[in-house]
Amino acid sequence: MKKLYAGFDLCSPNTSVSMTINGPAPIMTAMFFNTAIDQQAEAFRKGKGRAPTAPEREAIRERVLRTVRGTVQADILKEDQGQNTCIFSTEFALKMMGDIQEYFIEKGVENFYSVSISGYHIAEAGANPISQLAFTLANGFTYVEYYLSRGMKIDDFARNFSFFFSSGMDPEYSVLGRVARRIWAVAMRDLYGADESSQRLKYHIQTSGRSLHSMEIQFNDIRTTLQALTALNDNCNSLHTNAYDEAITTPTEESVRRAMAIQMIINREFGPSMNENQLQGSFFMEWLTDAVEEAVLAEFERISDRRGVLGAMETQYQRAKIQEESLHYEHLKHSGRLPIIGVNTFENPDAEGAEYKPAGSCIQLTRASHEEKMAQLNNCRRFQKQHAKEGKAALARLKDTALSGGNIFAELMDVVRVASLGQISHALYEVGGKYRRNM
Structure with missing residues (x-):
């Protein structure tokens, strides 16, 4: 998500992001909000020459949530x-x-x-x-x-x-x-x-x-x-x-x-x-x-x-x-x-x-190359390995929250920092069930 929106100020009044995502929408929205928060935290670090303290980061978080524009x-x-x-x-x-x-x-x-x-x-x-x-x-x-x-x-x-x-x-x-x-x-x-x-x-x-x-x-x-x-x-x-x-x-x-x-x-x-x-x-x-x-x-x-x-x-x-x-x-x-x-x-x-045939040539179908696909898979594996311990604990908390009737999205705001989309989805399958059409 950070790579996708690199170069865009997600808190700019001229920026509005529409995400066409449905099944995993809560997870993707949490990732988007965290990306916007991290952008502002990085801007703070560059402006002040230091990382924000815990209260300052919480203030950044609250300001971003009130400011960011878009649709899921x-x-x-x-x-x-x-x-x-x-x-x-x-x-x-x-x-x-x-x-x-x-x-x-x-x-x-x-x-x-x-x-x-x-x-x-x-x-x-x-x-x-x-x-x-x-x-x-x-x-x-x-x-x-x-x-x-x-x-x-x-x-x-x-x-x-x-x-x-x-x-x-x-x-x-x-x-x-x-x-x-x-x-x-x-x-x-x-x-x-x-x-x-x-x-x-x-x-x-x-x-x-x-x-x-x-x-x-x-x-x-x-x-x-x-x-x-x-x-x-x-x-x-x-x-x-x-x-x-x-x-x-x-x-x-x-x-x-x-x-x-x-x-x-x-x-x-x-x-x-x-x-x-x-x-x-x-x-x-x-x-x-x-x-x-x-x-x-x-x-x-x-x-x-x-x-x-x-x-x-x-x-x-x-x-x-x-x-x-x-x-x-x-x-x-x-x-x-x-x-x-x-x-x-x-x-x-x-x-x-x-x-x-524009410009005398055939239309080229847009497809990701094998190298691009493998690079993305390897990035995902590295992320999972890097956060293996805290990711496991976060996923356990997420499942407990879902089973107890708590707010899943509030928990996702923390979980997405240490677990991948696939890991989170499979954890939620275990407590919420997979979709099955009534036949």
């Missing part, structure tokens, strides 16, 4: 429903999510979002915009109910929630944010009595990876540009534009520059972007907002009939619905009923010309 995804419910990277049992994963938020409240961590409730992965797995929004908001309300059941107050944690949606080509994406904010605000105000800050739904948009195609790959930038405009017109808080070659590989430097240029040209050159909420009052937008809201609320009813989100997950309701909608999309695409330019209609008759 940590959304375990959508992992079961659409992503498949669960490692701990659902109950234990929820317990650790609650521990993170309790720690945030206790330590005054207000600039770091403890969870990014994500619909993007649900959409990428095949869900249509309605299901994406309904499942995501339902998951969000499930976290609210769970945190409240642990004695937390709504206004102490709701402002630490953020959301993450997809922006695709369907018309419903034009109002996804409007509907999400309306439903969330009404529920927070009328059902939970939350203040205005907690009623504000903050969300990130990423353009649809599923809409990118390997055929006529250069057309993908056009799709991404349209999706970016849709997201910005829907007033997203932040935006990620995909690179055109993500249909086949990890983006190249050239494709990433083009993806960034999409946002920069819209924001700096495109005149209408100087005005906020351009489509407000449009008959189409107002009608579509009401229609999408009605459809989402109807999906809430179906989830409620199955004893809520967790009850629906027991019968794999969400997964089955996502699979049905994914199959429907593939049928439309392969039959040609859903026109996709360059893929199933207006195809390039020149097969050679349909393959995009």
Whole structure:
């Protein structure tokens, strides 16, 4: 983690780090916070010419936790429903999510979002915009109910929630944010009595990876540009534009520059972007907002009939619905009923010309070399050997904390300094159980 963020001031007001990690999210978050703390401790040493004393280091720790900005995804419910990277049992994963938020409240961590409730992965797995929004908001309300059941107050944690949606080509994406904010605000105000800050739904948009195609790959930038405009017109808080070659590989430097240029040209050159909420009052937008809201609320009813989100997950309701909608999309695409330019209609008759080759060369797939992999493994082994004694004791304390119902994240803040991700994960498996899907 220290190598990854070397050269970045993690406590700078201009630095915000978003970590897309879910199963091991508590461990990775503890590593991130310790990296930020060590950065400030090193800055103290350089400025004062000495290491900080124990009270000074504790003061640095407290200041860093209040200052550091960012987001950790940590959304375990959508992992079961659409992503498949669960490692701990659902109950234990929820317990650790609650521990993170309790720690945030206790330590005054207000600039770091403890969870990014994500619909993007649900959409990428095949869900249509309605299901994406309904499942995501339902998951969000499930976290609210769970945190409240642990004695937390709504206004102490709701402002630490953020959301993450997809922006695709369907018309419903034009109002996804409007509907999400309306439903969330009404529920927070009328059902939970939350203040205005907690009623504000903050969300990130990423353009649809599923809409990118390997055929006529250069057309993908056009799709991404349209999706970016849709997201910005829907007033997203932040935006990620995909690179055109993500249909086949990890983006190249050239494709990433083009993806960034999409946002920069819209924001700096495109005149209408100087005005906020351009489509407000449009008959189409107002009608579509009401229609999408009605459809989402109807999906809430179906989830409620199955004893809520967790009850629906027991019968794999969400997964089955996502699979049905994914199959429907593939049928439309392969039959040609859903026109996709360059893929199933207006195809390039020149097969050679349909393959995009920037600068006269093939796209290079991005892969780590064998030497890089071995170097990382050797680094991990050296770390484990160096901290063998204290690591063993720390892992024992971690398991005792978990078994006694203590705050696991508070313990992780110390354990990550002497134990590796793998060691910690295996220790938590022993007390919290591994994930097993209900068959």
